[in-house]
Amino acid sequence: MTAHHRNPRVPRAVAGVVSAAFLVCASYAAGPSLADPVALPTTASDAIARMVDLSRQAEALNQSSLAAQQDLDAKLAVQRDADAKLAASTAVADAARAEVRKFQPMIDRTAVAAYTGARTDRMFAVLSSDSPQQLLDKMSLLDVLGQRTADDVRQFTRSADAATAAETAARAAADTARAATATAEAVRADVDRKRDDLTAATTQVVEAWGALSASDRSTLAGSPFPPGFDRDSLLAGLVPGSGTSALAAALTRVGDPYVWGATGPDRFDCSGLVQWAFKQVGMTVPRTSSQQANFGTPVARSELQPGDVVLFYPEISHVGIYAGNGLMVHASTFGVPVAVAPIDTTPFHSARRY
Template sequence: MAAHRKPKQRPYTGSAARTAATLAFAGAATAAAALPGSAHADPAPTTAQVRAEVDRLYREAEVATEQYNGAKVEAAATARSVNALRDEAARRTERLNTARDALGSYAAAQYRSGGLDPAVQLALSSDPDQYLERASYVERAGERRATRLRAVERQVADVSQLRAEAAGQLTELATRQADLRRHKATVRTKLAEAQRLLARLSPAERASYDASEGGRGAAHADRGAPRGAVRAPNARAAEAVAFAYTALGKPYVWGATGPSSFDCSGLTQAAWRSAGVSLPRTTYTQINAGQRVSRSELAPGDLVFFYSGISHVGLYIGNGQMIHAPRPGAPVRIAPIDQMPFAGATRVA
């Protein structure tokens, strides 16, 4: 019986035990690698990478914001044009209807008179001289009515043209409104992604990022600078700079033109509006709103532009500094103009 018994298993000891453990670990690791979803996640981005990506998203959002601002201006202008065309078409239609009524009255009178041939009327007339006198009057009246008829025909053509123009403008308005929705969606998507990335930062890192680009504290320290202290080439430029000082610390809100919040071009537009100067709405139109000046010629009140797409603008205040609305989370503040790629400058007045 003993010959049929299985030999008793002995535990591994020494080097054999170590070899077995190594093989078991390697096998488990291989099996784990083969399981779906077991791969290691990508390493979390560093704080510097998060900040760089957020900066990129904010720049792209600002480009879309300026495009939104431009589309909004164009849509409003197109809507005004449509309304003007409709009003003019209504006025001309009213005049057309009055002229048509007059022609209708004449046609009805002719029908009631029987519309006899002039030769027959002459033959039947008991007073040919009186008939000829009346015939001359009728002929002149007929010429006037013919003139009125041609005028009515022109009015019909004018009203048709106005209605066609209004229809074309409505199509253009629909395009502008579609552009508005598209740019608005782009801005919101970029800003939401930026906020998602910023949420990865610690409170201290987030505070450091929000205070970057000139510093929140510097903005508040200079807020409300006395108007008499503003040095500028002329009174209007001084007024614009003084306004910008009063805006320090107010929040950035895309699409805003004041008085409680601003985006970058909204701030410069509001500043110069306070000085009685009307600027266009967007960065890429404001750069052409005055005389171009070089960086070495800058004076307080000049508009300074940044990035190759002319997507950011600030108001120069002297000593290499500007007041601008940087981005969401960063209120209106004073900052050096060399912190962004300089694209050009314009002197408004």
């Protein structure tokens, strides 16, 4: 976070707006409860600090909302797959039932013949024939009819078995599809709630920022580079690799605005910048800071190298790319463009090497 200059007094309007925003957003992250007394900001630096705190809470909600949306997308994909399997298994079942219907008339005729006492065996042929030739003809015909009937019965049995199996599969697919739909709908409700929370939080942040004076906004934004930082010298000294190349890409975005949910190419949130930077070197990185915390391999803080991904806060709601010498490039928060800043200004959580 950039250093803040203190002004003797903050305008009453700034204090009122920022304090109100703090009260509304305090429930979104760890901090004072709404019942706890909250001191009004009395200086510009206090107001800016409150503004930064609100922005961090909104950033945490942003990451949570993005994760919920990705969860919903995954559940919807499962639902689509289940629906497709249901459609395919239903089609198989329909075809199997159609095949059964082809043999049903033959089965019905055979059943009727047996019920009415029709005589179709060889003894009947012997008893009812008037001559040896007629006997041979009848027996030959009975052999043909018997073979056809046996073949038809076998095919009917196979078709009936196939239809039963297909219908069982269709019922199972229907159950799976219903379960997938129910799960997706539950996740959708969670996404909607998180989006509403984020909208409320970001509205308060924007209102608080709008109440700041131009001087206070400039103080909030700070400098894109810390004193003495030389981007060209840093880039010249980088050892080639995916991490250092991603760092180089991220450094080209210094000065771009922070926007919740943005992934570039000219506006970013924290995890969006990390994802974009590694995408420039052909690496697909997860979207949210919590997911990025499980990507690649862990790195101890004492072993950080330029290009490593650094993560912050207990809930891992912020992320940047290490630039060496205790610095990182990151999309900090609303009102602060992409910048290079010390990692010690933010509570360190962990680091990963991609």
